[in-house]
Amino acid sequence: MKIFETFMKIMRKHLKLSLIYISVFMVVGIMMTKSSSDSEDGYKARRLRVSVTDLDDTEASRAVVDFIAKNHDIVKVSDDMNKQLDSLYYSKTHIILTIENGYSEKLEHGETTGLFNELSVPGTNMTQLFDSQLNRYIGLVSATIAGGNTPAEASAKASEVLSQEIETVMLNDSGKGSEKEDVQNHYFLYLAYIFISVLINTLCQIHLSLKNKDINNRINCSGVSSYSQLLQVMLGTFVFVIGVYVLLIGAGVVLFGGSMFTEKGMLSMLNAFVFIIVVMMICLFISSFSPSMDVISLIANVIGLGMSFLCGVFVPQQYLGDVALSIGKFLPVYWYVKGCNTVMEKEGEIFSVSGFLICIGVQIAFAAAFFCLTMLISKNRRQTES
Amino acid sequence: MSETVVKIENLVKRYKELVALDHLNLEIKKGEIFGLLGPNGSGKTTAINCLLSLLSYDKGDIEIFGEKMTPTSYVLKKRIGVIMQNVAVLEELTVYENIDFFCGLYVNDKVARKKYVQEAIEFTGLEEFVKFYPKKLSGGLLRRLNIACGIAHKPDLIILDEPTVAVDPQSRNKILEGIQKLNSEGATVIYTSHYMEEVEQICTRIAIIDKGHSIAVGTKDELKNMIHNTETIKIEVMELSDEALKRIRELEYVYKTTIENNLLEVYCSGGTHNLMDILNILNDYGTLLGRIYSEQPTLNDVFLEITGKELRDTEGQ
Ligand SMILES: Nc1ncnc2c1ncn2[C@@H]1O[C@H](COP(=O)(O)OP(=O)(O)OP(=O)(O)O)[C@@H](O)[C@H]1O
Ligand SMILES: [Mg+2]
Numbered sequence: 001m002k003i004f005e006t007f008m009k010i011m012r013k014h015l016k017l018s019l020i021y022i023s024v025f026m027v028v029g030i031m032m033t034k035s036s037s038d039s040e041d042g043y044k045a046r047r048l049r050v051s052v053t054d055l056d057d058t059e060a061s062r063a064v065v066d067f068i069a070k071n072h073d074i075v076k077v078s079d080d081m082n083k084q085l086d087s088l089y090y091s092k093t094h095i096i097l098t099i100e101n102g103y104s105e106k107l108e109h110g111e112t113t114g115l116f117n118e119l120s121v122p123g124t125n126m127t128q129l130f131d132s133q134l135n136r137y138i139g140l141v142s143a144t145i146a147g148g149n150t151p152a153e154a155s156a157k158a159s160e161v162l163s164q165e166i167e168t169v170m171l172n173d174s175g176k177g178s179e180k181e182d183v184q185n186h187y188f189l190y191l192a193y194i195f196i197s198v199l200i201n202t203l204c205q206i207h208l209s210l211k212n213k214d215i216n217n218r219i220n221c222s223g224v225s226s227y228s229q230l231l232q233v234m235l236g237t238f239v240f241v242i243g244v245y246v247l248l249i250g251a252g253v254v255l256f257g258g259s260m261f262t263e264k265g266m267l268s269m270l271n272a273f274v275f276i277i278v279v280m281m282i283c284l285f286i287s288s289f290s291p292s293m294d295v296i297s298l299i300a301n302v303i304g305l306g307m308s309f310l311c312g313v314f315v316p317q318q319y320l321g322d323v324a325l326s327i328g329k330f331l332p333v334y335w336y337v338k339g340c341n342t343v344m345e346k347e348g349e350i351f352s353v354s355g356f357l358i359c360i361g362v363q364i365a366f367a368a369a370f371f372c373l374t375m376l377i378s379k380n381r382r383q384t385e386s
Numbered sequence: 387m388s389e390t391v392v393k394i395e396n397l398v399k400r401y402k403e404l405v406a407l408d409h410l411n412l413e414i415k416k417g418e419i420f421g422l423l424g425p426n427g428s429g430k431t432t433a434i435n436c437l438l439s440l441l442s443y444d445k446g447d448i449e450i451f452g453e454k455m456t457p458t459s460y461v462l463k464k465r466i467g468v469i470m471q472n473v474a475v476l477e478e479l480t481v482y483e484n485i486d487f488f489c490g491l492y493v494n495d496k497v498a499r500k501k502y503v504q505e506a507i508e509f510t511g512l513e514e515f516v517k518f519y520p521k522k523l524s525g526g527l528l529r530r531l532n533i534a535c536g537i538a539h540k541p542d543l544i545i546l547d548e549p550t551v552a553v554d555p556q557s558r559n560k561i562l563e564g565i566q567k568l569n570s571e572g573a574t575v576i577y578t579s580h581y582m583e584e585v586e587q588i589c590t591r592i593a594i595i596d597k598g599h600s601i602a603v604g605t606k607d608e609l610k611n612m613i614h615n616t617e618t619i620k621i622e623v624m625e626l627s628d629e630a631l632k633r634i635r636e637l638e639y640v641y642k643t644t645i646e647n648n649l650l651e652v653y654c655s656g657g658t659h660n661l662m663d664i665l666n667i668l669n670d671y672g673t674l675l676g677r678i679y680s681e682q683p684t685l686n687d688v689f690l691e692i693t694g695k696e697l698r699d700t701e702g703q
Binding site (some may be wrong): 002003005006009014210212214217219220221222224225226237 | 435457460461463466468472473475477478479483492494535536642
């Protein structure tokens with residue numbers, strides 16, 4: 001086990017650079033999750049402060065107030081015009097809404113104009129959501145009345161329908177779950193870059209040290225069989241790869257908690273595992289050319305950044321040009337990214353088991369191809385040397 | 387001195403067109419320091435690599451300790467220590483860790499290994515440098531580390547391929563003494579070099595190799611007896627009369643003379659101590675003399691006489 005032991009020793013010497021990569025990545029990850037929870041507050045801010053004055057005071061008008069109260073905070077401001085403007089100016093309230101007298105009656109006659117008097121700060125888009133909600137509500141109510149209901153009944157139905165709708169809108173579009181998933185998806189996407197950089201920079205260096213021709217001669221002169229040599233080097237490689245995987249996925253668990261263990265999370269982890277194996281094979285492939293140590297970090301950058309850009313790690317695949325995409329399809333990272341997006345249903349991907357399996361399968365095919373190439377090259381090399 | 391440790395028979399190795407080893411035969415006995423002497427490119431390293439099964443060869447048989455040597459002869463390999471021409475140490479490991487690693491390929495027991503490593507460090511005089519990384523070592527120290535890595539496991543057969551290339555004289559002497567010490571402790575040594583002085587200094591038997599073929603084998607005295615020359619006398623002369631030169635040429639043991647740039651060279655055979663005769667003749671003609679040398683034949687002369695060329699190009703040591 002001396003070779004394995006030394007593998008680990010050499011690994012520790014080469015770990016510095018990798019640790020820098022990983023820690024920068026972690027910091028970025030933490031910052032991303034943090035900013036996502038900041039924008040949760042941003043969502044809360046969309047619950048506006050609305051002051052409502054009900055001049056109609058019918059069942060229908062009270063239903064409007066209830067509807068608004070469900071989605072926004074009702075605040076009280078005085079009737080005095082100046083004070084109202086003040087409170088708008090100081091953002092004590094965002095909207096001052098007056099339900100005009102005759103609201104219920106107008107609706108009954110199918111009129112939908114002149115129902116409200118709305119006061120808000122001009123030039124902001126804060127009230128857009130509110131207006132559209134209110135418009136939809138009125139639209140629904142008047143349609144229901146036209147269907148033969150009283151204003152009171154229609155109001156109840158409309159608010160029921162809309163409350164469901166608003167909930168789903170929250171979940172899919174701007175809700176907190178989605179933001180967090182976005183970050184989690186980015187985390188997994190960036191993993192591709194980190195895996196490539198860390199593995200190539202570290203693994204290739206170790207392999208080159210141990211597979212240096214003179215060192216190798218020396219090892220071959222000893223009584224350690226070539227089978228045992230291979231086994232020990234592979235063991236070292238696996239320990240390192242698994243180590244990097246566990247470290248980064250562990251960091252993901254810390255950042256995202258339970259959502260790593262949902263079905264989506266588990267599939268993402270599987271996808272990442274398959275991908276790190278692909279990267280491992282790429283490393284073995286690169287090592288078989290025995291490039292110099294300086295060339296390795298160059299290769300790491302070229303492959304890491306190149307593949308990441310071409311395959312949609314940094315830029316969403318949707319926005320990539322056709323050329324980039326068609327090149328990307330011949331690179332393993334593309335399929336990893338597609339796998340991530342499929343699992344998380346991002347960027348227009350829709351989850352399907354078969355779609356996901358295709359992504360995994362193509363990656364495994366890449367791993368197998370690199371493995372075969374490596375075997376071929378090292379066999380050729382042995383032959384030309386002797 | 388009778389047990390055969392290494393036996394190479396009719397070894398042929400080709401690199402495409404180039405015949406690197408051409409029916410090489412060698413037999414090395416237990417307890418010898420066996421020298422492989424040959425100019426650059428004569429096939430020394432190739433022979434060693436074939437011997438160790440690092441290279442495949444086209445023809446021939448190799449036996450070590452009476453057994454056929456193959457790439458999977460792991461038991462045999464454990465008894466051999468190898469110091470290659472190129473320094474082979476891991477840059478990421480310290481001096482101590484390097485020796486421990488290579489020793490650990492042979493010795494699994496940690497306690498025993500610790501002792502072996504310590505002994506190898508003392509043996510090569512690297513005590514002060516155990517925590518150094520190879521990058522920080524001078525050429526001589528690096529060579530010593532290279533040797534320590536190869537001998538720490540106390541092999542029965544030690545193979546050194548030009549271990550003193552680019553080493554200062556002080557380190558070189560230490561290395562040579564060390565090799566003799568290892569030998570006196572019971573190891574059989576194969577030592578390749580293109581420095582004849584080194585080989586003469588430590589080897590008990592020598593094979594001279596040229597173009598992948600062993601052209602002469604024996605102790606250094608045996609080798610020197612193989613050739614005509616027994617003494618070369620060189621004298622700086624101011625002006626040499628033809629008469630004097632003629633008389634010197636007429637001496638029965640003189641078989642060749644040259645004069646170039648006022649340096650007279652007289653080649654003698656059949657014994658030494660011919661200097662007085664020649665000086666007397668020069669004295670008779672009143673020749674003014676400068677520096678005077680009398681040289682015993684070297685292995686270079688042996689090589690020169692057998693192959694007609696110098697062992698090494700003008701490269702100094
Ligand atoms: N891998 C190789 N491929 C082709 N030719 C080679 C190879 N290795 C050595 N040779 C040739 O074989 C011959 C013997 O080389 P070798 O290295 O054995 O010589 P050497 O006696 O060790 O020389 P040196 O004193 O320079 O170490 C040389 O002509 C060399 O050019
Ligand atoms: Mg050589």
